[in-house]
Amino acid sequence: MPTHSNRKRDHIDICLGSDIEHSSRSGFEAYQFIHMALPELNVEDIDMTTNVLGYSINLPIFISGMTGGIDDAVNINGDLSELCSDMNIPFVLGSQRSMLYDQTSSESFTIARKRAPNGLISANIGATEIASKENHKGIYTIIDSISANFLTIHANPLQELFQPEGNTSFSGVLHAIEDFRKRIEIPIIVKEVGSGISLEIAKKLHDVGVDAIDVAGKGGTSWAAVEMKRNQDEYSDYFREWGMPTSYCLLSLREYCEQVGMTLFSSGGIRNIHDIAMSIAMGAQAVGMARPILVAYHTGGILAVKTMLNNLMKDLQRIMFLTGSNNINALSHVRIRTV
Numbered sequence: 054m055p056t057h058s059n060r061k062r063d064h065i066d067i068c069l070g071s072d073i074e075h076s077s078r079s080g081f082e083a084y085q086f087i088h089m090a091l092p093e094l095n096v097e098d099i100d101m102t103t104n105v106l107g108y109s110i111n112l113p114i115f116i117s118g119m120t121g122g123i124d125d126a127v128n129i130n131g132d133l134s135e136l137c138s139d140m141n142i143p144f145v146l147g148s149q150r151s152m153l154y155d156q157t158s159s160e161s162f163t164i165a166r167k168r169a170p171n172g173l174i175s176a177n178i179g180a181t182e183i184a185s186k187e188n189h190k191g192i193y194t195i196i197d198s199i200s201a202n203f204l205t206i207h208a209n210p211l212q213e214l215f216q217p218e219g220n221t222s223f224s225g226v227l228h229a230i231e232d233f234r235k236r237i238e239i240p241i242i243v244k245e246v247g248s249g250i251s252l253e254i255a256k257k258l259h260d261v262g263v264d265a266i267d268v269a270g271k272g273g274t275s276w277a278a279v280e281m282k283r284n285q286d287e288y289s290d291y292f293r294e295w296g297m298p299t300s301y302c303l304l305s306l307r308e309y310c311e312q313v314g315m316t317l318f319s320s321g322g323i324r325n326i327h328d329i330a331m332s333i334a335m336g337a338q339a340v341g342m343a344r345p346i347l348v349a350y351h352t353g354g355i356l357a358v359k360t361m362l363n364n365l366m367k368d369l370q371r372i373m374f375l376t377g378s379n380n381i382n383a384l385s386h387v388r389i390r391t392v
């Protein structure tokens with residue numbers, strides 16, 4: 054049976070390779086912004102700050118959960134967390150499951166807080182871990198160990214199905230989240246990992262007290278493809294492509310989330326500034342990326358990630374100008390059309 058650290062090592066190696074993305078994209082490419090020939094604003098007056106879950110952030114972008122529990126993750130999580138803190142954007146750690154069983158893996162997570170004492174950092178644990186009551190004490194420790202600002206719970210049934218060591222015990226997750234909600238004060242975010250979250254599930258999550266949904270839809274990293282690469286003897290194109298595109302999830306959830314005051318995040322296949330700006334126009338309050346950040350880090354270190362984020366910031370400002378949006382709230386109400 055592969056260990057947690059073998060698995061996390063494999064995930065990084067495979068995600069740095071090729072042929073692990075869905076064959077269709079996240080759906081934003083089917084939409085265009087209505088161009089504003091008279092923006093009626095000055096580009097230097099554009100404000101890209103926004104509020105998420107009680108915090109003001111400089112840019113509606115965050116780094117999604119990826120790694121931890123292996124030696125390499127000490128540098129990755131430390132560097133990314135510090136950069137996010139310098140830019141005042143949130144950083145989500147990879148699954149902290151290993152900390153439930155092995156405290157020696159904790160440095161690769163606690164480094165995030167050490168390097169970013171004032172950063173906005175999310176703890177991360179799986180839905181199947183939270184379903185098991187005996188883990189709850191350990192999960193409080195995980196949260197405390199990094200003084201987490203948020204708790205992200207990842208729901209990944211497709212990935213668990215294809216993982217050689219996967220845990221497919223998803224009974225009782227909602228009840229466990231409800232129970233857990235009563236005991237912690239920080240906001241709880243529930244995310245997928247590339248198959249998306251439907252309106253029906255968003256409603257159930259809201260009913261048990263979840264504060265935010267990160268749809269993490271289809272169009273980028275396919276976790277069935279990643280796990281099938283690890284598990285070479287079982288390969289299915291059908292499941293590799295399973296899921297709902299990120300744009301579809303946002304359009305399905307926006308009205309409900311606005312109505313009940315639940316925060317909506319976009320991620321899954323966010324690959325360029327169009328995906329980011331269109332996510333906001335479709336109701337997302339902030340937008341996350343995983344694999345592109347890992348690839349940039351591997352290619353050019355933290356400087357490459359910084360350059361990438363700075364370029365996205367400049368291009369977001371350009372889109373805001375060309376759509377006549379002086380702030381993020383205005384961008385979330387611009388008109389779009391299908392191509």
Ligand SMILES: Cc1cc2nc3c(=O)[nH]c(=O)nc-3n(C[C@H](O)[C@H](O)[C@H](O)COP(=O)(O)O)c2cc1C
Binds near residue numbers: 118147206246
């Ligand atoms: C190398 C790697 C490891 C990941 N590990 C985790 C994890 O531990 N916990 C989690 O919630 N999501 C994890 N993810 C999933 C991402 O957070 C994200 O939901 C998914 O990859 C889709 O986004 P993308 O298309 O931008 O990669 C991982 C992603 C990558 C690339």
